[in-house]
Every structure is written in C-alpha cells, then in structure tokens.
Amino acid sequence: MSNDVVASLLGPRRFDADGVHFNDPDDPELTARYILCVDAINFCFWPDHEAIRDAKAQRDKWAKYPYEHVAGGLRKALEADRGALDAKRLTGIDGPKLRQMLGWPRPLPLEDERARLLREIGQGLINHFGGSAARLINAANGRADVLVDLVVRIFGGFRDVAIDPRDGSQVFLYKRAQIFVGDLWGRFNGRGLGRFDESIKELTMFADYRVPVVLRNMGILKYEPNLARKVDQHNFSTADIVPAGSAEEVDVRACTVQAVERMRRALEERIEKEPELNPTIPGEVDEKFVTSVALDWFLWTEGERQRDDAGAGKHHRTLTVFY
Secondary structure, eight states: OOHHHHHHTBSSOOOOTTOOSOOOTTOHHHHHHHHHHHHHTOOOOTTOHHHHHOGGGGTOHHHHOHHHHHHHHHHHHHHHOTTTTOHHHHTTOOHHHHHHHHTOSSOOTTHHHHHHHHHHHHHHHHHHHTTOHHHHHHTTTTOHHHHHHHHHHHOGGGOOEEEOTTTOOEEEOOHHHHHHHHHHHHHTTTSGGGOOOGGGGGOOOOOOSHHHHHHHHTTSOOOOHHHHHHHHTOOSOGGGOOOTTSHHHHHHHHHHHHHHHHHHHHHHHHHHHOGGGSOOOTTOOSOOOBOHHHHHHHHHHHHHHHTTSTTOOOOOOOOOSOO
16 A cells, blocks of 8 residues: 555545535534434345346446435435434334435335334434434443444344354444444544544444455455355346355455454554654644554445446345345
8 A cells, every 4th residue: 555545544534525425513413313324224235136237327326326325315305304314203214205215216125124224223212312313422432332332232223243154153243333433433533423532443344245345356355166156157146145144144244354454453563664654743632543444445435446347346245234
C-alpha cells in the first residue's frame, strides 16, 4: 500500500463520500436511528434476478448498486417525513410499506425478513430505550465492543453466529452489528454518538460477499476446487449456492476475517518502523491507529470499483439475513 493509502486508514474512516446517506448534524438521534435501520436491512441483494439480468440495470445506478438504493431510499423517506423511522412506526412496517418507502420497483429479496427486522428495531428501542437510538448507544459508555454486545442481545436479527458443522463450535461473526458501530464512528467522525475508546480496534472486518473477492484476486485467499467451481461458474442455480452454515461458508467468512486481521497487524508493524506515516498533529489529542473497520472500507470500496472489470472474479452466493 502507498503511504497515502496507509494514512487514509488511520482514525475514523471517511463515511458517505457520495452523499447517499441521511445526515442531520442538528439531529444526531435521527441520524443514528437511520444508520441502525440501514444496517438492519443491509444484506443479501443478489437474489433480485430481474435487476441482475435486466439490461437496464447496467445503466441504472440504483438497480446496479442495491445498497445505495436502500440507503438513499431511507434518506429520501426521512427527507419527505422525518417521522418515517420513528420506533412506533417501525413496529407496523410490512413488505409493501418498506418497498414503497424505498421506491423499490418490485418485491425486495427476502422482503418479509427485512420488514420483520425493522419491526424488531422499533420494538427493541421502545422496550429498552424509550424509542431512542441515542440511548442505546450511550448505554455502551463509549465502548465499541459493549455496543456490539448490546445490539446482538436486544435485536436477534443482528445475532450473526455460525455453527461449524465439523465440530459444533460457535463462530461469532456479527457482521451487521459491527458495521453499525463502525458506521457511527465514521458518520460522527469519532465524536458525539460516534465516539469510542480504543475498543474500536477490537472490531473485525465485516464478513460479507465483496471483500473475499478482493482478497482472492490478491492471492491472499485460495478456494478449494469444489468451492471455486460454485463461485466461478454460478448461473443462479441452486447447485451453485453456498449453503448458509456450511463448512464452505464458515471458512470463507472466518478466513476473510483472519486475513484482514493479519493485514492490520502488518500495517501496524510498518507504521512502527515508519513513524512519519502517523505524525503527531499539533492540537490533536486523539491517537490515530489502523483498524479493521477502515481496512474493510478500503477493501470493500476496491471491490465495488473492480466489480465490472473483466476477470475481477465473482462472489459466493449464500441466502442469509446476516450479510
């Protein structure tokens, strides 16, 4: 990595460079609740075969990049009605209402599950925090790990735990719970509701579809032949799906986490040897450090940039509500 890239990985990552997300500096509560809702339904867009196969999707940014459609759709809903994501309103949402809110042209992939998870957000906030996302965040007292634990305890839809079928061991991945904390850190630039102590370094990368593709292109991940065939030759048949909870899926996600952790440690060692990469800035009191959160964002962005390149590689396909 170039020195400029390394420098960009220090401290809170740059959030929302394209202006897709909702943000109101005067209403951090609403901004935080928006982030929680986006991260609750940020999973598994690939079954939308119509968008993938429709030639129009190649020209339509929203169809081509469904996460941006979801994030932008919820932003527009709040711009039209600031009460759209009130906890009480969330408890009554269903698939058609969510589709209308997002401006999605047809039933969403796993639409009922997405609506259920938003209802869970609304009810959990009401039951435990008076309907407030800020109270949820403040209950963690600035600890990123504690906030992750709170989220997975209160909202079952964030409880991303795999059981390794080979030995029955639990594999705690917590992709969307961790990305919620990372998004807060980035959105608020490490201040206010996004201020966390050094426990932010305990977050892993967010194990999903895109980053394994980048690591595989880099030669860091290597797939065994049967998995490689499923990933590389998929044609949307059930035979090419990597089942949720299978040994293959657990390995792809867990090995991706380990690979990024090793990259982070290597960067820390490089910075120790080259202190000019992390200079002390007069008047700046917060220490800057490399996090897996920032590395994930860098790798994910690179994966999005590469996705249309010939030979860039395909991602594995798993039907799941966790990523």
